[in-house]
Amino acid sequence: MAQQHLEPTDPLAGPVTGDALAGYLRSQATEFLRALRQHRESGAQAPGAEDPVDAARALRRSVRRISASLHTFRPLLDTDWSESLRPELAWLSGTLGMEHGYESRLERLLLALHRLSGAVFPAQAVSADAAAGSRGNASGGTPSTPTPDRGNLTVGAAKAGALLDRQLTLARTRAHSTALQALGSSRFHAVADSIAVLASEVPLTRTAGTTDLHPMATAAQERLEDAVTALPLVTAGHPYNAEALVHGLSPDPSPHPQDAPWHQVRLLLRLHRYAGEVLCGTNPSVEVRLLTAGQALDRHRDASEAAAAAAAAARTPRIAPATAYALGVLHADQRHEVEAARFAFQQCWQKQAVGTP
């Protein structure tokens, strides 16, 4: 049970060396190859194959972990090898994530439009559909897609929804093609070959087998803590501080610069969490706290990008004023989601700081 409370920096933790890193990388590489095989089978419509979406998610999951470990434990790995692999993993992770990004952004925005129209909350309708599907469907069809329909929306909201649907579906289709092209490219095959080698043989430095991983994990934790310290957490802890919507009508079409430090903390939190996986394996007590903080930052990122998508859609030429009005309300709604996510992170982090011995 004492094991459950270990932190990477716990002085009671025994030495964990490069061998543990090698084990972690091998298992993640194996996971990658398994997901890749699944993805190919599902693409080929093999009987019993898993959903290609699940397979793509599993691919991204292992790529993120390999990439993070190469970064955090850099001194223990062959420099040429890791320096050449890391940008390739970043490319792959980015390319594979785009499609899912557009899909979830559209879903988030359509759900918000329904909520703002006072319509029946579509999540309920979706659950009801899914339940009906699982009870058996006479026509043998699959349960309806989780993207809510726009039947209950008012005129402005309906037009805004149709516009977002058109724009984000187009972007998603393009991202899908790009991802398929990427998976068929020689560039991808080179990455896959590297990871296939990694599954059996990790290029550690000569001294890595006896080097303690803790200082590097601690450094990752400190980078996170420094970045959190630089966040405006006092403001974020005051509900309704109206900070996230400042510049909401600024002419700058780029994403809000105030969001960047939060996005950075999100990435550093992930590096810290994966470093913990290398050292302790998956530790439920650490995981829950970090996962909750991470979920708040995921929500922050998602709402930030959804707000930007609504603002971008409002710049479409020749839209009706009612459409633009609905997009303005939607943008502000998502910026308040950004603010709410910051508040949630602040609350979670504060508890975490108090809870740590």
Place this chain on the structure above:
Amino acid sequence: MAQQHLEPTDPLAGPVTGDALAGYLRSQATEFLRALRQHRESGAQAPGAEDPVDAARALRRSVRRISASLHTFRPLLDTDWSESLRPELAWLSGTLGMEHGYESRLERLLLALHRLSGAVFPAQAVSADAAAGSRGNASGGTPSTPTPDRGNLTVGAAKAGALLDRQLTLARTRAHSTALQALGSSRFHAVADSIAVLASEVPLTRTAGTTDLHPMATAAQERLEDAVTALPLVTAGHPYNAEALVHGLSPDPSPHPQDAPWHQVRLLLRLHRYAGEVLCGTNPSVEVRLLTAGQALDRHRDASEAAAAAAAAARTPRIAPATAYALGVLHADQRHEVEAARFAFQQCWQKQAVGTP
């Protein structure tokens, strides 16, 4: 010092009878007549006359208190007299309040547009102006008006600001004419005559002089507490509950029905506070708590009406999409102010409930 903690329902408080009510009504009637004289002098540009805005505010202030006392302590007053005067006071209070309402709504919306544009916050500029004015102005001019200019606004926000300025200034001008007409009407002169009589002779019932006021004040307090109990305070106490913007895109152009119970509590809180004034005079310790709760509800009402004004402006025919977008952002911003005000009231009320012995 013990006096500071008295509540209207405090069992230690000695009997307060209809004589105290008569004294309160006489002083408020005197206050009304003084404000009316000031208003006439300021309208006639008499030298040294006070600002007509201040005089109108003082008029409304005394009318509200007389009207509230007639309501709360109804059984102690001549029925025919009070029943005929109350609707006249409501008419007067409403008519005199319109102009100020439009003015402060426009100011609130223009300030919000500046904040949302990331422009220099005009309140700071206004303070700086006021400070410069108070330090002595070489040209002898008055400090600039607190209504912010639109110089720093972006195109959509600037157009939205100009539209709101046009619409609300027109409404304000009409309200000003209506108020002036009202103050010159025979209907108003009849009210003023009634109040002039009230300044010397309050039409109490025969038994009022020996009747304790506490039960009636307690009833007013209970009506307030019942109405507060019916509010969704649990939801309001959860920051970022996103409740105020539900129906933000609903096709119904009428004000949000969810706001009505809060507006009602605002009126009942005022009745309770004025009843306290009759019984205890102005009691600083009670006043601060009730004033803070009342200010939250004032902010709720103001933001609710400002949000409705932004939504109404967005329905103007032939506006540019950028204008409509800015009005959508502005509407959502003010609805979040509504939510923030509910949260502030909940926090204040909770403290009050805990703080009461």
